[in-house]
Amino acid sequence: MLRWHRRLIAARWRQPKPPGRPPIGDELTALIVRLARENRTWGVVRIQGELRRLGHRVAASTIRKILRASGIPPSTRRDDT
Template identity: 50%
Template sequence: MSWHRDLLKWRHAATCVPKRRGRPPIIRSIRALVLRLARENSSWVYRRIRGELAALGITVAAFTVWEILREHGIPSAPGRQSTTRVLFG
């Protein structure tokens, strides 16, 4: 019977292994979508990209979008220009 107890201990130990801690990694397809939106819409800031993802049903924090852009060397809004009333006048 000792072999049976050892087998049960081994099985229990294998199922009780702690899971990975921390935030789960971002799915590659979401990361690719964020990068594609940033490249195709150069005037969008990371909050706008997050809003577009939310409209598609993808829940991602704005800071996560910002981190993805920063990791790939894309500024938050590289094509953004300041517009003033003088330009419209």
């Protein structure tokens, strides 16, 4: 019984982990940044909605990370500048 359990546990650690989500492409990243720069009043959710209309499914948190990496502030702060 113990030998069976040891083999079961050892087999669990040998299996490779499945790959995660594929990264967002450079073209889609450029589109997100362009939408944010051209439409200063649009927030992350609005950009997400427009991308969905164009056939791209991107999470709001991913859009937020892309905008933060590009140095674009949230929409509430973009209005003033």
